[in-house]
Amino acid sequence: MSNARATHLTRRGILAAGGALGLGAVLAACGDDDAKSGGSDSTAAAKSGPWTFKDDRGRTVKLDKVPANIVAFTGVAAALFDYGVSVKGVFGPTKTKDGKADVQAGDMDISKVTILGNQWDQFNVEKYAALAPDVLLSTTFDSKGTLWYVPETSKDKIAKLAPSVAVSVFDRQLTEPLERMYALAGSLGADLKADKVVQAKKKFEAAAARLRKAAKAHPDIKVMAGSASAELFYVSGSNLSIDLEYFKSLGVNFVEPSEAAKKATGGWFESLSWENVDKYKADIIMMDDRSSTIQPADIDKATWKKLPAVKAGQVIARSPEPILSYDKCTPLLDNLAEAIENAKKVS
Numbered sequence: 001m002s003n004a005r006a007t008h009l010t011r012r013g014i015l016a017a018g019g020a021l022g023l024g025a026v027l028a029a030c031g032d033d034d035a036k037s038g039g040s041d042s043t044a045a046a047k048s049g050p051w052t053f054k055d056d057r058g059r060t061v062k063l064d065k066v067p068a069n070i071v072a073f074t075g076v077a078a079a080l081f082d083y084g085v086s087v088k089g090v091f092g093p094t095k096t097k098d099g100k101a102d103v104q105a106g107d108m109d110i111s112k113v114t115i116l117g118n119q120w121d122q123f124n125v126e127k128y129a130a131l132a133p134d135v136l137l138s139t140t141f142d143s144k145g146t147l148w149y150v151p152e153t154s155k156d157k158i159a160k161l162a163p164s165v166a167v168s169v170f171d172r173q174l175t176e177p178l179e180r181m182y183a184l185a186g187s188l189g190a191d192l193k194a195d196k197v198v199q200a201k202k203k204f205e206a207a208a209a210r211l212r213k214a215a216k217a218h219p220d221i222k223v224m225a226g227s228a229s230a231e232l233f234y235v236s237g238s239n240l241s242i243d244l245e246y247f248k249s250l251g252v253n254f255v256e257p258s259e260a261a262k263k264a265t266g267g268w269f270e271s272l273s274w275e276n277v278d279k280y281k282a283d284i285i286m287m288d289d290r291s292s293t294i295q296p297a298d299i300d301k302a303t304w305k306k307l308p309a310v311k312a313g314q315v316i317a318r319s320p321e322p323i324l325s326y327d328k329c330t331p332l333l334d335n336l337a338e339a340i341e342n343a344k345k346v347s
């Protein structure tokens with residue numbers, strides 16, 4: 001595979017279809033965490049003493065004190081924000097073209113963070129250095145520990161400025177990275193006994209029970225995870241993706257492309273032309289909600305509009321890169337459960 005072709009697949013495949021392709025040479029390493037801005041007592045800024053955290057790459061970061069200047073991938077920063085931990089800088093999809101917060105920014109006030117890069121392959125190293133970062137936090141989509149959204153061309157410069165911590169979102173169920181982000185937030189000063197945090201976890205567990213019950217009551221309802229680009233429609237298999245692997249473990253009946261069909265994309269998904277978008281029969285379609293993809297309301301392909309699930313109005317959003325807080329993941333479970341509970345068999 002040529003590098004140009006690999007880059008095309010990575011950009012198109014990972015961002016459009018919701019997974020990493022395992023193309024470690026194309027993806028870049030680096031991560032961020034949250035900085036405690038403004039001396040908030042609810043964050044680790046108020047803590048003192050040494051800080052140690054072993055990440056999902058098996059690497060242990062040791063600092064003399066709890067990080068105060070944190071830079072993080074946007075989705076990681078959004079998760080930490082839900083736990084009361086703030087960051088100084090972010091990289092990754094943060095602001096939409098109209099200036100609003102990207103879906104991956106969650107509830108963060110994006111006007112209060114320094115955006116080092118808003119798109120794939122963007123990362124302002126000079127701005128990063130100016131923040132005097134203590135640590136970089138990100139996720140990783142492969143077994144090599146490649147840090148998400150850190151450009152390959154500048155990863156070495158970035159790595160020299162601060163240690164990094166990675167939470168793996170590769171080939172595991174959603175509950176695992178949720179627990180890891182919960183632990184990371186706690187190490188950074190989050191009050192994990194706060195009522196908001198405790199209740200969020202209970203609501204997540206209740207939503208999981210609801211989804212399990214819905215799937216058991218409607219085993220014949222077939223769900224397809226899709227993503228749209230101008231040229232292609234992508235059907236994700238449940239393997240490798242943290243959300244789909246977890247939903248499947250709860251009993252959800254997914255459309256599963258063959259391993260041979262997914263081989264060209266590292267095992268994540270099958271690419272279909274819009275003429276062949278009806279290859280698989282589905283009662284519910286979950287569509288990638290990220291700003292790098294075409295949203296259902298904007299799909300004008302006649303073949304799409306003819307799909308039984310689309311005609312029945314049984315299309316819901318999917319977050320291939322969930323914000324890893326219990327608060328943000330609960331609606332993902334509830335929305336799918338509700339869709340299955342109310343779905344008509346159309347396939």
